Amino acid sequence: MATQRFGHLDDFTLKNTNVGIGTSTPQDKMEVIGGTRSTDLRVAGIATLTSAGGFIEKHIEYVEDQVIIDAGDSGTLSGEIVVGSGQTMVVGTAATSSQGTVDSLKVYDMFQPPSGGTNQRPPAKTGAIFYNFDFKTIEFFDGNSWRQVDNVAKRGRGLIQGGKSSPTWTTSVESIETATQGNATDFGNLTQARGYPNCTSDGTRGIAAGGSIYPAGPTTFSNTIDYNTIASGGDSIDFGDAQGGTSPGLWGDGACASSTRAVLGSWSNVSTNIDYIQMQTLGNSLDFGDKSGGAVAGGVAGVSSPTRGVWGGGYFPYDSPVAGYNSKDIIEFVTIANTGNTTDFGNLTRRKNAAGGASNSVRGVFAAGYVYHGSSGNNGTTSSVDYITIASTGNAIEFGQLTNSRSHGSGMGTGTRGIFAGMGGSPSLLNIIDFISFASTGDATDFGDLSLSRREGGCATDSHGGLGGF
Numbered sequence: 064m065a066t067q068r069f070g071h072l073d074d075f076t077l078k079n080t081n082v083g084i085g086t087s088t089p090q091d092k093m094e095v096i097g098g099t100r101s102t103d104l105r106v107a108g109i110a111t112l113t114s115a116g117g118f119i120e121k122h123i124e125y126v127e128d129q130v131i132i133d134a135g136d137s138g139t140l141s142g143e144i145v146v147g148s149g150q151t152m153v154v155g156t157a158a159t160s161s162q163g164t165v166d167s168l169k170v171y172d173m174f175q176p177p178s179g180g181t182n183q184r185p186p187a188k189t190g191a192i193f194y195n196f197d198f199k200t201i202e203f204f205d206g207n208s209w210r211q212v213d214n215v216a217k218r219g220r221g222l223i224q225g226g227k228s229s230p231t232w233t234t235s236v237e238s239i240e241t242a243t244q245g246n247a248t249d250f251g252n253l254t255q256a257r258g259y260p261n262c263t264s265d266g267t268r269g270i271a272a273g274g275s276i277y278p279a280g281p282t283t284f285s286n287t288i289d290y291n292t293i294a295s296g297g298d299s300i301d302f303g304d305a306q307g308g309t310s311p312g313l314w315g316d317g318a319c320a321s322s323t324r325a326v327l328g329s330w331s332n333v334s335t336n337i338d339y340i341q342m343q344t345l346g347n348s349l350d351f352g353d354k355s356g357g358a359v360a361g362g363v364a365g366v367s368s369p370t371r372g373v374w375g376g377g378y379f380p381y382d383s384p385v386a387g388y389n390s391k392d393i394i395e396f397v398t399i400a401n402t403g404n405t406t407d408f409g410n411l412t413r414r415k416n417a418a419g420g421a422s423n424s425v426r427g428v429f430a431a432g433y434v435y436h437g438s439s440g441n442n443g444t445t446s447s448v449d450y451i452t453i454a455s456t457g458n459a460i461e462f463g464q465l466t467n468s469r470s471h472g473s474g475m476g477t478g479t480r481g482i483f484a485g486m487g488g489s490p491s492l493l494n495i496i497d498f499i500s501f502a503s504t505g506d507a508t509d510f511g512d513l514s515l516s517r518r519e520g521g522c523a524t525d526s527h528g529g530l531g532g533f
Contacts, residue, residue, distance in 0.1 A: 263319065
């Protein structure tokens, strides 16, 4: 029963000039609280609704477990679409081509991107995602190519392989836990004793390719390629042979790698050849291209991003009376996914060889080495560390210093750390392991010790800068 009655001659005054249905304090000329269907509302004359909120039933069709939004409205007036558990959504072309885009999408249970094998990748726009059954990983299209998103949990293990342990080469492989600090422990043995192997990994397999053989002599090379499983200890297994045989051979600790391919340098007196292997297969290496900046005999340090392999330093020829006199400051790079010759990148801060290379996906560092200061003398080992930004080109910048001067060593990288193991000066051998933090510049910190003093070994980690797919 109404508490107020109005006759047809009575005056009627609106409070605050607003009318409310379902509310005693309307905020607009007419405010309706609660669910109201369009059939329940009749407006006589011309009306303009300046704002509305809530879900629109019209243009939304429910078919089994699908919500189909056809042409017209976006499904809600709040600017977002909410898809509940167990539901999928198909958006008609009008929602993207003529009316707008889906700006906000909340999925409470599961979102499944397009999927298939490598050959089933769809024509893509920049930012598209795809699950690749062949690689078992999410990929995204960067505008030029499909790139992998890293979905492999890394243990954080590094290997130090081969090298010279007085008076001859060794087969010893040691391991460290890269995320912590501590001494190295025994891992296993290479199939052949050698120094300066090209070492790297795809995150699962550690590779040791080629190297120099003593006591036959420093210019006698190995064409052996070994591999091991980084997550477990044990002796290495034969992978195949370097395609160039023992002449020119592969040596110099200059390997670069992505998550699938390793690029190996043949830094000998007689060749600038570069090989490559697909690390999840077995077989001989294949020709990649040539180093275009001149023949470099040895001591070349390699660093990687997921797309680029970069080499710095080195010396030529090997048998110079004072190797430092022929040290190079050259930096060159290749695109790992392609084949071809190197391209000039820039220069190191000084001419040096036998440095250790390490990288994350952004920065590459070249640590220590044997430097050439000039014909006036003062040539010898250095503790200096240079760095570059791999995605760009340009000259290296001073990073800091290792804990002492040394050369003929090797390096390895993780997402956060560069680690340098062994090294020495002729004829000394060291068991030192140092590390630096890529995110900042500054001097190195002691990591621990090798169980076997060595120089001219090779290093690999399961989380170096070439992995990850970005």
